[in-house]
Amino acid sequence: MVISIRRSQRDEGEKLVNIWCRSVDATHDFLSKEYRAELEELVRSFLPEAPLWVAVDEQDEPVAFMLLTGEHLDALFVDPDVRGCGVGKLLIEHALSLAPELTTNVNEQNQQAVGFYKKMGFKVTGRSEVDDLGKPYPLLNLAHP
DSSP: OOOEEEEOOGGGHHHHHHHHHHHHHHHOTTSOHHHHHHHHHHHHHHGGGSOOEEEEOTTSOEEEEEEEETTEEEEEEEOGGGTTTTHHHHHHHHHHHHOSSEEEEEETTOHHHHHHHHHTTOEEEEEESSOTTSOSOOEEEEEEO
16 A cells, blocks of 8 residues: 555545544444544534645545644544554654654543554653543653654
């Protein structure tokens, strides 16, 4: 599989929301059903307009995306069908080429993501008892290098 990274396009918002949904459903089983629905509504309201970096396949179809704000990685979601194929690694490498000192936050219960970021060289620098919306889903603060 040949993957390219480019900026998101206005007309692919629904495809990116679908990637978010599939990724969250595969990795965030710790979220309550109600909170998962609340997050999806929030994502649907901002994702199509967000300045995302998108990983696309040979047919220019999105398979993953990230939101990078300065030196902070706000989001990284990979379609479960391509997880484990190096797509997340390519996005992180792209982010590091733009911001060599990178930070991110990850749900502590999402052990797949925690392991991925540690494998990519991130170190835990802190912990919050609540997520960005104040809900009781602890976040780990990570930094690279």
